[in-house]
Amino acid sequence: MAEVKLQAQLRTEFGKGAARRVRRDNQIPAVLYGHGTQPVHVSLPGHQTLLALRQANVLLNIELPDGDSQLALPKQVQRDPIRDSIEHVDLLIVRRGEKVTVEVPLTLVGEAADETLLNQDRNAVSVLAEATNIPAEIKVQIEGIGVGTQITLADLVLPEGVTLAEDPDGLVLTVVKARSAAELDAELAEAAAGLGESQAEPEAGQGAESSGD
Numbered sequence: 001m002a003e004v005k006l007q008a009q010l011r012t013e014f015g016k017g018a019a020r021r022v023r024r025d026n027q028i029p030a031v032l033y034g035h036g037t038q039p040v041h042v043s044l045p046g047h048q049t050l051l052a053l054r055q056a057n058v059l060l061n062i063e064l065p066d067g068d069s070q071l072a073l074p075k076q077v078q079r080d081p082i083r084d085s086i087e088h089v090d091l092l093i094v095r096r097g098e099k100v101t102v103e104v105p106l107t108l109v110g111e112a113a114d115e116t117l118l119n120q121d122r123n124a125v126s127v128l129a130e131a132t133n134i135p136a137e138i139k140v141q142i143e144g145i146g147v148g149t150q151i152t153l154a155d156l157v158l159p160e161g162v163t164l165a166e167d168p169d170g171l172v173l174t175v176v177k178a179r180s181a182a183e184l185d186a187e188l189a190e191a192a193a194g195l196g197e198s199q200a201e202p203e204a205g206q207g208a209e210s211s212g213d
Helices: 016-024 046-052 181-200
Strands: 003-007 027-034 037-045 059-063 069-079 086-094 099-109 116-120 124-130 138-141 150-152 171-177
Touching: 003 037, 003 046, 016 027, 016 086, 027 046, 027 069, 037 046, 046 086, 059 086
Parallel strands: 003 059, 027 086, 099 138
Antiparallel strands: 027 037, 059 069, 069 086, 099 124, 116 171, 150 171
């Protein structure tokens, strides 16, 4: 995994107002922490940071104003739900050779057998990997697999030096038989017929006439 260098500036003002001013200057508030060090509050270049964080588990080389630098992984990214902009980033300091637990995306490769349907239970897996060698993805081979096939975490082919960090019996996907167009049409017709019958039934007491004069 390539490192992405980001030039950081130290922050001396805190609070919502100070954070807004940082963002107005096209910077992103962030904090560096870990390995028993005191948290370091910094601001990062907005556009470069946004591009870097599009990569899962990107390794950041944070260059500080005093000439020092820290390797870090994004631990938590706070986003504006409306603008989809980054509000704040928590960065976990890591060391070369250190192993960390991270979530890695799963990518399906190939095509399952004809007339099948995939029920995918998960899109990522938790693994233990060196901080400087985290895989961008883990591929799941599905070429030609047929009905009844189940793929579990134990079936995944992991890169060298990467190990599972969760139960290997966890289900990734199951292959089931796809329903034909005729079966789907029959189900829709049955549902429509049931709906028609329920609408035709009179409500309780409807239609009863008074017999008293």
